[in-house]
Amino acid sequence: MARRKRRPMGLRGQILCGFGVLILVVGALLWLFQIVLLEPFYRTVKTAEVKAAAEVVQRHLDSEDLDDQVEQLCLNTGISIVVTDEMGQMLSGWKASRKECYLDNLSQSRLRLADLFDDVNLNGGRRLEVVRSPFVNQDGTRNQVVLYVTICRTPAGLNRMVVLESEITPVDSIRETLLVQVTTLTAVTAALGVALALFIARRISRPLTAMNEGAKVLGRGDYAIRFEERGAREVRELAGTLNYAAQELSKVEGLRRDLLANVSHDLRTPLTMIKGYGEVMRDLPGENTPENVQVIIDEAERLTSLVNDLLDLSKLEAGVLPLEKTRFNLTESIRSMLHRYDKLADYRFPFYFQQDVWVDADELKISQVVYNLVNNAITYSGQDKTITLRQAVEGGKVRVSVTDTGEGIPQDKLKDIWERYYKVDKEHKRAQMGSGLGLSIVKNILDMHGGTYGVTSTLGQGSTFWFELPVAQQSPESLPGPQD
Numbered sequence: 001m002a003r004r005k006r007r008p009m010g011l012r013g014q015i016l017c018g019f020g021v022l023i024l025v026v027g028a029l030l031w032l033f034q035i036v037l038l039e040p041f042y043r044t045v046k047t048a049e050v051k052a053a054a055e056v057v058q059r060h061l062d063s064e065d066l067d068d069q070v071e072q073l074c075l076n077t078g079i080s081i082v083v084t085d086e087m088g089q090m091l092s093g094w095k096a097s098r099k100e101c102y103l104d105n106l107s108q109s110r111l112r113l114a115d116l117f118d119d120v121n122l123n124g125g126r127r128l129e130v131v132r133s134p135f136v137n138q139d140g141t142r143n144q145v146v147l148y149v150t151i152c153r154t155p156a157g158l159n160r161m162v163v164l165e166s167e168i169t170p171v172d173s174i175r176e177t178l179l180v181q182v183t184t185l186t187a188v189t190a191a192l193g194v195a196l197a198l199f200i201a202r203r204i205s206r207p208l209t210a211m212n213e214g215a216k217v218l219g220r221g222d223y224a225i226r227f228e229e230r231g232a233r234e235v236r237e238l239a240g241t242l243n244y245a246a247q248e249l250s251k252v253e254g255l256r257r258d259l260l261a262n263v264s265h266d267l268r269t270p271l272t273m274i275k276g277y278g279e280v281m282r283d284l285p286g287e288n289t290p291e292n293v294q295v296i297i298d299e300a301e302r303l304t305s306l307v308n309d310l311l312d313l314s315k316l317e318a319g320v321l322p323l324e325k326t327r328f329n330l331t332e333s334i335r336s337m338l339h340r341y342d343k344l345a346d347y348r349f350p351f352y353f354q355q356d357v358w359v360d361a362d363e364l365k366i367s368q369v370v371y372n373l374v375n376n377a378i379t380y381s382g383q384d385k386t387i388t389l390r391q392a393v394e395g396g397k398v399r400v401s402v403t404d405t406g407e408g409i410p411q412d413k414l415k416d417i418w419e420r421y422y423k424v425d426k427e428h429k430r431a432q433m434g435s436g437l438g439l440s441i442v443k444n445i446l447d448m449h450g451g452t453y454g455v456t457s458t459l460g461q462g463s464t465f466w467f468e469l470p471v472a473q474q475s476p477e478s479l480p481g482p483q484d
Helices: 011-036 038-059 066-077 102-107 110-122 172-219 233-283 290-318 330-339 363-379 438-449
Strands: 080-085 090-094 126-132 144-153 159-168 326-329 358-361 388-394 397-403 452-458 462-470
Touching (some): 011 038, 011 172, 038 066, 038 159, 038 172, 066 080, 080 110, 110 144, 172 233, 326 330, 330 358, 330 363, 330 388, 330 397, 358 363, 363 397, 363 438, 363 462, 438 452, 438 462
Antiparallel strands (some): 080 090, 080 159, 126 144, 144 159, 388 397, 397 462, 452 462
8 A cells, every 4th residue: 555645844834843943942951051050050150259269369469468458359259268378377367257167167276277288288289179068057057168279389489378268059949949930931932932933934824825826826827827026035036036937938828829820820821832733733734834833842942941940949949959160251151142042033132341251150050040130131121122231340240230121120029029939920911931930040049159139120111130250360271262
């Protein structure tokens, strides 16, 4: 039996789980540091405080106001301090409170102080220990104290012993208070965290849920759907991206419909002509003439051209047609191509240039660019049937332009003419030529070469299509021979 695939958790559930984990971690850390580690931290702080006080006393051992300094330090820190010499003679001694302390027993006997000096001195000159006070409190408990002893030598060469005692206050009552506070704080934090998580999840998930539903509608082909751009910045950007995608898909759908209309029309016309002339030649005696055969051949060539354009565009967009760059004479290549249009009666193709120009490019594909631009100009040429080509060199680049004298292109249509299957003339008034693929092929080829291209047009006067390529330096072995 196939195992049922587990459904992933939604955004709201993930946010709630995330906040839940955060609250648990914060509560655990508070409990650890405020309850479990309270006493070790407290002892560490007390020890550091005692050592710091000892260093202050050591800096004033040779001072005449040693006793005043010790007294002030005792009052400020609550640490009992005794300073003696190596014989146990007390030089200064102050208690932090009137309570009996550990130092009381030491300070009452020079012998005990001298013995302590010798013992500490023999064991490295320092002693730090936490001991239980010998004195019992009224409640029957005994406090712990930090006892710190250090032996040092003054700048005058005298030995001194500094003894410090600091009482460690029991933290049991403090721990109980903190436990109540931590428990309360954790509960309040959990409640606020859940509320905040629900608010954030709702604020984030609501527009995402709406976009998800809208994306399903978009997936069903309704490109009129629009996504509301609200919420967080990333959500707004996502909505804007989806709106752009919907617009582009709508445009592609329009181009697809145009393709069906264009291709079906462009295929139907030559097929109808081929079928009609074929039937005439079959059924009517004497109609098997060279003129009728030529009509069939011409229409077959139109079909071949359309199919080739479709294949070329598909290969270009798929990137399966690599460039085969060579250095060739662009000017001579254009002249040769124009000679092939000589059979077109009544059409003129003047070509203006100042010098032959060489370029590094794929000669076959660049000739395809020129062919498509010229064929496009023929399709939309004016009554004078003149297609003008110009070549100009400026700034290390050669510009080739093709100009017709037709009706021109509206300004709002110029940005669309490079799209595949696009025709300005949607009613096929000029359907005798053109598939709507030529300019898209031009665009893809020039993009592969890194060239630039464009169009300028004026209604009623015609259009000029142009492209630019870098000029190649002529090498002596590649110089062209004499031209006729």
